[in-house]
Amino acid sequence: MALLTIATEICKGCGLCADVCPKKILALSKEINSKGYHPIAVTDQSKCIACAFCARMCPDAVIKVEK
């Protein structure tokens, strides 16, 4: 079981994490954060393998990965 925690308020919605996710379970949310960006969100947590590619790619260090 893996868990991604996303700091949605500091996410700028660049989407680089979604591009590198091998399971393709990250997508921009329909919500808007207080800066006006669509933050990233996990579409299917159960498929996460905790590879942390997303967290290593994220320019703003918004993702915490636990397993």
Add this chain to the structure above:
Amino acid sequence: MAVVYEKTGILTDTPLHYCPGCTHGIIHRLVAEAIDELGIQGKTIGIAPVGCAVFAYNYFNTDMMEAAHGRAPAVATGCKRVHPDNIVFTYQGDGDLASIGAAEITHAATRGENITVIFVNNAIYGMTGGQMAPTTLPGQVTTTSPYGRDPALCGYPIRVSEMLATLDGPAYIARCSVHDVKHIMDAKKCIKKAFETQIAKKGFSMVEVLSSCPTNWGMTPREALNWLEANMIPQYPLGVKKEVE
């Protein structure tokens, strides 16, 4: 649950001011992780540049100083000579280091100053609005080269790492990229190696990191990283340019 990956405490909680998808954030994190892993937070002094990374002093939980445009290696020289036991690094962009600061970096390198330089090369002036830099590629469109950089008119881009590697002073010079996860891991190893070079008092160390500027290149963050891989790496080959044992 065990933590697989989280933000290092060497970075402050201040949200980064960089544009969405700017790789400055990745490079900040790699530098912070290297400082964390080497356990040198308490004795590290960072020198911030002028350019997009001008607010770097807000983001690192280490002692930080701000230098005039291009003068970070000169400030770092003073810092290191007065406090030889501290770890001193500069964090500079290509407009800062390769243009107005060309003299400072060249002479700091040739003197073999025992400092570490993180050189972020995105082939453009970012903060001032996307003007042509010394590192802009031939044919690259910028606000001051709207028809593409013409080498007959503007000269050729400078390969700073190769140029400095010809000098006798530097102990470690490498060029890395952050366009995908593998290269990010490689870049971290190089940055850590550069700090280790300084800790071992071997002399000047520099890591050039190829970076993107989605805003001023006029691309999405992903397109910018693809463009970096396809165009910048052929112009600026990756690898260790100099290493003194």
